[in-house]
Amino acid sequence: MIKQLKFIIYTRPFICFLYYFIRLYTATFRLKIENEKSWQSMLNGNQPVILVTWHQQFFSAIRHFKKYARYNPGLMISRSRDGDLISAVARRSGWRTPRGSSSKGGKEAMAAMIVHLNTYGFGAHILDGPTGPMGKVKPGIIKMALQTNALLVPFFIDSHQAWFFNSWDRFMIPKPFAKVRLRFLDPIHIYGEKNEDFDVLRERLETLMLPGLHP
Template sequence: MFKKLRRIATVRLGGSMIYYLALIYSMTFRLKVINDVEWINHLEQGGRVLIGCWHQQFFIGLRLFLRYRKYPTCVMISKSTDGDIVSRVAEAAHVFPVRGSSSRNGGPALKEMISRLQQGCIAGHLLDGPRGPAGIVKAGVIALASGAGAAIAPAYVTANRAWYARSWDKYMVPKPFACVTVTFCPLMKLPPTKDNKDFEEQRQLLENTLQPHLKR
């Protein structure tokens, strides 16, 4: 009992601490955002928006959550132990965590994400997460966008100075005071998928749009 309470306290405090430390660090970046007007206009006119980027490039996410905080946002987070902490970080950023993944509890989580998109939330999605392979768009994002009738705003991040981890995704952490640019590609308004061929064509289109901007 006491071990469980201690773990809960550690996760809660750890998640909040990570959020504030990462946010303070990211505030040193000189941030530039390109072409967010298109998806914002679409959202404010009653459209549904799913923002997708590579797992490698999501460190800047906390700054973006702050920038777009007037729009309710949800993200899918795995039900792993690490996901518990990430979930607390999301909550500290006023982002609603939907627990699940394509490999564990994916069905209910996908349905909840669709429901929240239909209620007006922005959905954030890591296209090749949580375990890769890097640069390969998972099918879930197409299922999510198609199920909710949402347009996809593909995004990529560049930095003039950054560290890259020795991990499957070569995770990028911009260096202090780096110039960081977030670019939103043209909004992808995908027609309903009729069969597996349509589904794969849409997945490949999204993958081809963002692969050139992935650090290999």
């Protein structure tokens, strides 16, 4: 029974159903967007931009982020079975999805993501994905920023009513018809002096991002 269920979950009809279910569900949110124009004006001016957030919070942005399809956005996603579902939904939303993580295919996916950013100038990155630990910025984003000269734009999501899963990231899903706020911080430029340690840049970004993580 479990094998049959898993087979159904990864079929094309189920993925199509999941995509439209997410769109319908998230359409119930009373969504408020803050500080979006500040980074879009830079992107429209050919400045590369990478949106960054925590794994906990990306679900609520899926519907709104379809509006960015015209920018040919990219998002690196793991080669796990869960990643298959996420990647399929992202592609239906107009996003390119290089596949890989630190445990499998990460080097190739990172290289593909850097090429994508240098070509199209826009992408997003889940800082502590796909397996955590929660609130720990992985070093890949620093490499991407340094090799593409991209501005990083942190975004956070909060809701006055939400469920939090008992998972490593305390994954958040706002309840139907909840007030949801998608808040962008001002763009930041990750760069270091020649003698500055790579991990110092990672820790600097982590310190900036942690206040937006729901405990």
